Amino acid sequence: MTEITAESVREKVKQDWSRIVNLLSQKVTLRSVSAEGITGEHMRRSAEFVAEELIKVGVDAKVVQSNNPDGSPGAFEVVGSKLVDPAAPTVLLYAHHDVQPAPDDGQWLSDPFTATERDGRLYGRGSADDGGGIAIHSGALHALGDDLKVNIKVFIEGEEEMGSPSFIPFIEAHRDEFASDVIIVADSGNWAWNIPSLTTSLRGNIDVDVTVKVLEHPVHSGQFGGPILDANTLAAMLIASMYDDQGNLAVDGVTADKPVGGLQRDLDEAQVRADAGIVDSYRLAGTGSLAERMWTKPSASVIGFDAHPVEGSFNVIADVTRFRISLRTAPTQDPQEATQALCNFLRRHAPFGAQVDAEPVDAGMGWAMDASSSAVRDAEQAMEEAFGQSPVNKGEGGSIPFIPELKRLFPDAQVLVTGPEDPQTNAHSPNESISLKGLEHNIVAEALLLHKLSQHKN
Structure with a gap:
């Protein structure tokens, strides 16, 4: 077994870098705006693209269309697995492939659905939210390769930006396929592009x-x-x-x-x-x-x-x-x-x-992290090794309602909320972007985390 260190993983990520950036750039061009119809052909193409990219890194991935609670056709979801050892821990990797609309494209400095690199950042709708999450999972699995020692399950959702109406029915119908020891939700962000964070809470x-x-x-x-x-x-x-x-x-x-x-x-x-963009005269409330x-x-x-x-x-x-x-x-x-x-x-x-x-x-419902869990300790150590400094954990004012629902369905699973964003990301706003150096750090951190999780008995 190859020794897994931050340096060895980073070298693998650098060798794979053109593929990672190309994945992210192509994802932007797919214009997977769920508000334009979660059952549309554009959403199917987006899901199929993500499945193909996951297959490249060893995941047995496929596209499955969910059903809404009323039985009508729902979102195109990407599900997959990579099983290495029945005795090893199982980790569920989550991200979403749908993106927000860009109705105010006149405020963008470049076409929102053409990935454009400027000053170390890649601009485009979905470059961070949550194409960045998909890129993190893909990059980490590629970097570990045959040295992956945990079982992986993957769920890339197709309607997160629409409130996930079919998410829980879909999970309930496929509960055995998603049962896991640790769930990594890569849909949040860091204190800064160079300062890592775990998300400790969501309102x-x-x-x-x-x-x-x-x-x-x-x-x-x-x-x-x-x-x-x-x-x-x-x-x-x-x-x-x-x-x-x-x-x-x-x-x-x-x-x-x-x-x-x-x-x-x-x-x-x-x-x-x-x-x-607060006006100078405004005094912060509270x-x-x-x-x-x-x-x-x-x-x-x-x-x-x-x-x-x-x-x-x-x-x-x-x-x-x-x-x-x-x-x-x-x-x-x-x-x-x-x-x-x-x-x-x-x-x-x-x-x-x-x-x-x-x-x-x-x-x-909101969500609060279990700060004393072993997975949290592993994640904080992995982030420190990858970024070269201790994480500054933070809450988020936003909401991801399915996370408490996941805890309800899988009460024994430890949930970690990570992600590709930083304060300059502008998710849901004009000129959304991702820090490419930050993305590299995040990929290294997730690969190290998966390795550390493998040290625990199932």
């Missing part, structure tokens, strides 16, 4: 549609304005009532957590402001560390609002309006509990007695 997410009604029909603002406030203004008052005077969300029953595993390093405010405000405390955003556009507006008092709240919940809070708390709060705080109706739309 949950719930959506609630709120209707505010004050009149049975619109009326003239000059005749009735004053004692009657329009529905849009009342909605604004209702939304504002959710916060205290420091900008903390203050909804009874919606809880907050501390950073999982403790806070190793707080986020840099100047960097956050630059990454988000109290506590920036990390807990963005990772483990709840946050609410109005993501949709029904109101008459300014163009063509006229002098009437709006009788009714509707808006949607997206509530990111603390990693450990039950989403149904948070949903009920939010709906109760909104109904109780109806301004001036307006009719307020709050209807739940969707709810997903």
Whole structure:
């Protein structure tokens, strides 16, 4: 058996580098936008491409079309395995091959569906999210080759950007094919391209549609304005009532957590402001560390609002309006509990007695890493060897609802959330990119991790 070290693995990755970059570049050109139809031919082509690439690195991979909960055809999934020893641990590698749309292509510096290299980064939609995850798995398996000593199962999903409606039914129908000791979800990122991280937590997410009604029909603002406030203004008052005077969300029953595993390093405010494009005059809301405000405390955003556009507006008092709240919940809070708390709060705080109706739309659980697990220790050591410095573990403010579902289905599996992104990635935004040097580090880290996991008995 070849001695597996960071240096030996890195040399293998460098020899394979042109294939890895070509894989990623071709993946970008496939335009696998699931929002344009998860059953479309473009999604089938994307899945078939990924399966072919996995076959190149020794995975017995195939494309399987899932079914939605209602029985209708679902996403094209890529599943596969590489079994080396029945007594060895089994590792499930996850990524997704669908990507976000790029409707604002005029804001891109290059064609979003043509991979373009600039200043050490590869630009293109899906270059990082989650083509980078696919590239990490492919590169790590190639680097280990015959020295792979764990059993591998692979699941590359085709509808992650659409909320994964058929994910759990598909897993439940193929439970034996996905049962594993460790699950590596390569759909997150690092502190920086050169500073590794494990993702320690993910917030949950719930959506609630709120209707505010004050009149049975619109009326003239000059005749009735004053004692009657329009529905849009009342909605604004209702939304504002959710916060205290420091900008903390203050909804009874919606809880907050501390950073999982403790806070190793707080986020840099100047960097956050630059990454988000915050206007200079804006003062950041809330109290506590920036990390807990963005990772483990709840946050609410109005993501949709029904109101008459300014163009063509006229002098009437709006009788009714509707808006949607997206509530990111603390990693450990039950989403149904948070949903009920939010709906109760909104109904109780109806301004001036307006009719307020709050209807739940969707709810997903958050997730917190088991910081004491052996897989976490192995991953942190692998990252330190690959990157040349200790990892700075971090939470994520976003949600991946299927991770707690995986834990429900496979309660004994250890879950690790890694990934190819960094603060400059711009996932879901114009000019998405991946650091190529960071990608190399990530591939080396995953190969070392798989090797370390092989040292444990099944």
